[in-house]
Amino acid sequence: MSNHRVVCWDCGADVADPYVNVCPECGGLLTVKMDLEELKGKRPADLRSRPIGVWRYYPFMPVDPEHKVSIQEGGTPLYRTDALAKELGMKEAYVKFEGLNPTGSFKDRGMTVGVSHAKELGAGTVGCASTGNTSASLAAYAAKAGMKCAVFLPSGKVAMGKLAQALFFGAKVLSVDGNFDDALALARKMADERKLYLLNSINPYRPEGQKSVLFEIMDQLDYCIPDRIILPVGNAANIWAVYKALTELREVGWIDRMPRLTGIQAEGSAPVASAFRSKSEDFVPEPNPETIATAIRIGNPVSGRKALRAIYSTGGFCTTVTDEEIISAQQLLGRKEGVCVEPASAASVAGLRKLRSEGIIQEDERVVCICTGNGLKDPDSIINNCAPPVRCRNSVEDAERILSS
Ligand SMILES: *Cc1c(COP(=O)(O)O)cnc(C)c1O
Numbered sequence: 001m002s003n004h005r006v007v008c009w010d011c012g013a014d015v016a017d018p019y020v021n022v023c024p025e026c027g028g029l030l031t032v033k034m035d036l037e038e039l040k041g042k043r044p045a046d047l048r049s050r051p052i053g054v055w056r057y058y059p060f061m062p063v064d065p066e067h068k069v070s071i072q073e074g075g076t077p078l079y080r081t082d083a084l085a086k087e088l089g090m091k092e093a094y095v096k097f098e099g100l101n102p103t104g105s106f107k108d109r110g111m112t113v114g115v116s117h118a119k120e121l122g123a124g125t126v127g128c129a130s131t132g133n134t135s136a137s138l139a140a141y142a143a144k145a146g147m148k149c150a151v152f153l154p155s156g157k158v159a160m161g162k163l164a165q166a167l168f169f170g171a172k173v174l175s176v177d178g179n180f181d182d183a184l185a186l187a188r189k190m191a192d193e194r195k196l197y198l199l200n201s202i203n204p205y206r207p208e209g210q211k212s213v214l215f216e217i218m219d220q221l222d223y224c225i226p227d228r229i230i231l232p233v234g235n236a237a238n239i240w241a242v243y244k245a246l247t248e249l250r251e252v253g254w255i256d257r258m259p260r261l262t263g264i265q266a267e268g269s270a271p272v273a274s275a276f277r278s279k280s281e282d283f284v285p286e287p288n289p290e291t292i293a294t295a296i297r298i299g300n301p302v303s304g305r306k307a308l309r310a311i312y313s314t315g316g317f318c319t320t321v322t323d324e325e326i327i328s329a330q331q332l333l334g335r336k337e338g339v340c341v342e343p344a345s346a347a348s349v350a351g352l353r354k355l356r357s358e359g360i361i362q363e364d365e366r367v368v369c370i371c372t373g374n375g376l377k378d379p380d381s382i383i384n385n386c387a388p389p390v391r392c393r394n395s396v397e398d399a400e401r402i403l404s405s
Pocket residue numbers: 105106107133134201232233234235236237238239295296342344345372373374
């Protein structure tokens with residue numbers, strides 16, 4: 001007996017064909033409806049005998065854990081950041097560091113579930129379009145599952161570490177003329193013709209795994225609900241997944257209120273933030289997205305409408321930060337907390353800093369910033385913004401001269 005149904009998020013129709021990515025009735029977005037009856041009357045502690053990570057929360061996952069394709073994803077640290085909080089004028093701020101997932105980003109949480117589902121279906125080839133991290137993650141899970149993998153990347157726009165990972169795990173890497181949105185359109189055509197099983201975040205199974213970041217934060221805070229969770233928004237699946245996790249926890253009676261979900265976009269790539277500013281429930285795509293934060297350089301976010309729902313129904317907020325603010329927050333995390341994140345991830349901290357200075361976030365709020373990916377993915381963005389190494393002759397005098405300068 002299956003514990004879930006796939007339904008249309010727009011019209012509510014049941015969707016039986018596992019290969020379609022939009023509703024055959026109305027063209028709407030798909031979502032998974034979990035049957036959580038068994039969890040009612042249970043408590044979070046009932047799951048704690050299992051190791052922390054995505055599969056601890058198996059009753060909330062639409063795949064039988066017996067069939068899981070796992071590389072021990074999730075279980076990432078939640079840092080209480082005293083120096084950073086002080087710098088930002090906060091009493092209590094936390095960083096959930098998703099860069100410590102197996103391939104270095106939160107994408108692994110969704111991919112373990114997505115690829116497990118593809119395996120249940122008997123798919124031989126999986127594929128995705130990606131700004132980098134999705135392909136790195138899919139390539140790893142396809143390797144683990146023994147499946148073929150095709151990744152469609154916008155040519156010349158993918159950070160070095162991410163490209164290296166996709167190649168290293170043995171995926172076929174197609175470098176597509178155009179930007180991410182073009183690469184995704186091509187991957188979707190291939191999926192429509194059943195040449196591959198598509199694992200972009202339009203796939204309703206991936207956000208199900210991504211819900212686990214919220215379950216973990218709640219466990220790590222011992223179910224003391226934070227006032228606000230801040231995260232970067234690109235294709236907008238992650239903020240939706242966090243919201244979906246909250247609705248499910250409320251449904252089983254484990255929480256009775258929700259943190260304000262706060263999305264941060266890069267100024268040059270901000271369709272969701274623009275929609276929020278005009279109080280709209282839909283967004284206008286941005287044809288030429290630009291930002292140093294390549295993981296959120298997305299003009300036509302697949303889950304943009306779902307993200308807006310998540311933000312409005314939790315009393316949240318959405319704003320933009322500049323590339324300079326992103327880099328400055330990235331460096332602050334390194335210098336104050338010893339945490340190295342990629343630029344897109346630093347957007348959450350840059351957003352906290354901005355909203356704090358604008359008085360939208362209060363000093364005594366308990367805030368969690370989700371830092372989505374590892375800085376080592378994109379060493380160029382780091383080296384270009386740090387002072388270069390200092391030339392030193394092989395002598396104590398010269399070394400001393402440099403240290404005291
Ligand atoms: C994918 C990704 C994002 C954006 O997440 P969405 O679900 O597309 O909004 C942000 N940061 C990193 C590091 C990512 O890999």
